[in-house]
Amino acid sequence: MKEHSTIYIYPTDTVWGIGGSIYSESAFLQVMQIKKVQFPRPVSVLVSSLETLAQFVSLDDLPFSTEVLQKVFASECSLGVPLELLKQSVPTWIYQGSDSVLFRCLAYPWILQIVHDLGGAPIVTTSLNLTSDPPISDWEGAERFWQTYAADAKFIHKRECLQALPTFSPSGQASTIIFLKKAPAGCSGKQPCLQIVREGRFAAGIAELLLA
Template sequence: MKSKLYVYPTDTVWGIGGDIFSEDCYRKIAKIKGHDSKKPLSIVFKDFKMITSLINLPNEFNEKWLNDFFALESTIGVPKSWAKIELPSWICQESDFISIRCQNSGELSPIFDEVNGPITSTSLNITGQDPIVNFLDAKEFFTTNMKEEYFCDNAKTVCSGRSSTIVLYDITEIKVVREGKYIEEIKEHLKLLSA
């Protein structure tokens, strides 16, 4: 079902998402979280192959570099002009960037298979409240707010509880917009792009 939402753990916090091409999913997420319907969402991909099926990446963004980057609890925003297809307006909203992550956990793999592609990703919480980081709180939020959707009951991933680092990249500039735990390692890793 194109409009189904999924609740799942990530390396940092519990997340909520759905098919990136479903406006119904986007609207339901905005309603559940209580945020502005103009908020852009990140996209989480299964692997490098799935990313490159939708986005033209420069040569320096090779599979190893990206996998090492994403392992540091991080998200990267790339110019939306790099998209191979026109993405739905609700993904980027007014932003010039597509924010992407890659995570292929046991919880997310069947979701990618069911959706047959990437999914939107945002933290599981009411806007303005702390993101949810443990199973019991995630289950309670799900039962209270969205029990008709899908919840990862077999969750084994342990969330770190930390905010991820967010980096915006274009050909002329690299900008860190949020610093997470591994910011120093990420800064060193970003230097490899110009090496």
Template structure:
């Protein structure tokens, strides 16, 4: 895993797009501050920029550095939650590449549970873009073998499929919008 981590980090630092296993499904990833790499993901997926990408973080502490405030109730949910949960926050305290935040300034962030993803984020000291490894509106891939060859050919680096975690059920994360007024999560998926 150490050599795979070094290769992955090197590609991200060069501004490349990676194909990698996450705590949910296989994803396309890059440095969220590299506009060329973010644009490449939109091109690969044939996705409209009006549909922002999500970012992964490794810890609650890193998340705290990206959004203005996290209500203590939400911190408890994030700390104890066992299923991957992507939260759409109303705003961010950082400037991101175009395509990371929505027109209204909101941003989707997930604290990743996959050890390899956490290692990538820690080693780069940056959040990581994540979006499903499929063409927009196509079904998401259940495993590496289900990823369309066009996606595999379009990325700059493919993380070893041996790092894919075997799970009984493979699915995208839950997605919820955090309402600052009601101080609650509104589940969207």
């Protein structure tokens, strides 16, 4: 796939994000530089549909239905999938030597447009902030960051979002992060073994969905 090195700044359901094509190491390194990250760290893969996710993960091998998965992603959740469940590899700079890849799924119109601009590539995504600061969740803060630290990036303006979704606003809360894990003793059958590494505002409901 053609490499697109353009950087984008965009709102998500939780906080503002910054990213580019998952196939562009240049985009990844630019994001790390903008955030002033001293040592590269794992980032997430943002897809715009479960159909795109299915290009990378065998959904039939997951211990829950696609209907449940859709509800999980609609609940401000990032899902860590073990590398052995990937049917298509992702670039190594995405997961930085870890044993899982984090996925998010959002179908906002501006996310669809970014994916289209990237030639269909998913987005390597992380929170918009300097590494020493909390993630940005407000429109004004995101615009200031763009103008100060990443003026060459393509910025998704408030008017674009509100024209598409008049009541849209990031929640301001970090997403729940849940990793699927290999089944240890005590986990059997199709019951998923989960590790919640960060609790967002819907963490309890997400765990209940996945374990139902």
